[in-house]
Amino acid sequence: MNWFRNSSPYINAHRGRTFVVMMTGEVLDSPLLPSLVHDLALLNTLGVRLVLVHGARPQISRRLHAAGLETHFEHHTRITDSAALEAVIAAVGALRLKLEGLFSMGLANTPMHNASIQLISGNFVIAKPKGVRDGFDYQHTGEVRRIEVGPIRRQVDAGNVVLLSPLGSSPTGELFNLNAEEVASTAAIALAADKLIVLGDGVRINDEQQRILRELTPQEAGRLLADQRLQDSALERHLTAACHAASNGVARAHLLDAGDDGVLLKELFTRDGCGTMVTRETYETLRGARIEDVGGVLELISPLEADGTLVRRSRELLESEIQRFLIIERDGMVIACAALYPFPDEKVGELACVAVHPQYRSGERGIQLLRQLERRAREQGLERLFVLTTHTSHWFQEQGFQPADVHSLPAQRQQLYNWQRNSKVFAKTL
Known part of the structure; x- marks a missing residue:
């Protein structure tokens, strides 16, 4: 029972706080996804104001492959033509429905019995075209122009969970394929979130002795990125998002391996956590x-x-x-x-x-x-x-x-x- 007693300061500290939680596309394919949704529902029940961001990279790639379409990446960013955009829309739509179904679970004898959580999605992310960079026309690949902060805050104030997808609309009515990490970090900054949490597959940042790095400053994270020591494009994207958020007003950004069942609760309700935290403030x-x-x-x-x-x-x-x-x-x-x-x-x-x-x-x-x-x-x-x-x-x-x-x-x-x-x-x- 000690672990439960020791969690009480964190339960009180997290109540009323805003957390932006990003789940990569690989996590959405994981058999542990229902358990993760249960843990997110628990956070909502404990009074945490949740904004979820989901990725869709592997799901988009599978749809393009099934359609016989080639996909090209430049600087880890997919070039999205008109045919690829249809695959993006289909993949993102399917994932939204999947998450809505998981958050609607309320069977007896399950962790979400009588939870009654509303997962709200909409045109909260306003996008702009990425345009032509280094001679490459990114076409329907875009960047975040802004986050609709007011409507999101009204939803989380009402106790709802807001879902943001890596798909944004422009003021001209066009749709653009977005980087999920950019959506998450930009949303965390715009909402003045207390935490950005990135849940990925096999996310682990080690030191030279292969021990997990528990804490980094934005400056230390920046040096890791500049030295190209990570040798993993996904991990590089995750750490870049964490560094961006921590450098722009988000107190703490956490990188967690979603393959560890219960990792979210371990990180948030134990003193030492189990992932890597990028923080502006000294943890110790x-x-x-x-x-x-x-x-x-x-x-x-x-x-x-x-x-x-x-x-x-x-x-x-x-x-x-x-x-x-x-x-x-x-x-x-x-x-x-x-x-x-x-x-x-x-x-x-x-x-x-x-x-x-x-x-x-x-x-x-x-x-x-x-x-x-x-x-x-x-x-x-x-x-x-x-x-x-x-x-x-x-x-x-x-x-x-x-x-x-x-x-x-x-x-x-x-x-x-x-x-x-x-x-x-x-x-x-x-």
Whole structure:
């Protein structure tokens, strides 16, 4: 039950927020699509204002192939002639009906029993022709001119889910084949959405050690795209859309592998998620503690106080000393802390209450806190740090601390030394 309890802050945080969720054409062919629709219905039930964007690339290609028509791409963009446009219209129309049917499910003993969700589509996307680029006439391939924000907002305000397709109409009445990622990112920006979520097939961005990159800034995402490290045109389109949205007012853009059943709920209702997030804001911050952080620090250190690793601190004591603490906060949760107690007459400082949440002990967060407190100590004119520890002497030695004697402590600190606890003393010259 812990996972459900831990999801409650996110349920409250997401209520009333606007999410633009894009599903690629490959996802719409997946056997997991009904489960994904159930999860989207759950978001709607929890008060999330949903705008869905669907792709249609593989469905269009199949219709063109069945009709014996060739298709050409330039810069990952399909050139759409009049015959191809008919295939686009047929594919998009079929997918709209498919999604409407899935959102209409209400059978007993299913997750959508009595859900009664209205999926609304219409001429919300206004398009313009792409024209001639580098000598290629893209014909009926277009670009997004604008998103009809007012009508969309009225629908989501009423609790409906809005569906946008990769097909837009122009003021002259023409239809244009659009890039679904462009529709999604442009809609997210225009609606001032809180999130853009891209659900694709096999979407995964790894670092050089083949570990998934959990977080990127738009600048880091831009460098990945410029270096052409992705070697996957679909992933390149997805990351470009995420980078565009995050650079233009959308707080967070998420890239998720829809082949992982429940990926949407894992990403939105767990602290670490399971995909890659492009965000303008730092998801994890190191900063000075404030009075409102006392509860989070107490929750972090209580297990360590219980097993004797740390000396017990009352809430009242912690409140009076909170300005001495640094914390690392991850999406609203205090996951690490440490404090510096200066003895200015002796030009010495005590490093105390170093704690890192068990789930986050592999990321060198303790070292980050130590380096920042060493910098703070130097700024205060301190020349040496000491620490008293019973359990973590090896870690402090690895960080340059040397064994020291109790009698080397400042006189005031010697008087407070707990001989029954028998902590070991380590010191480090700054």
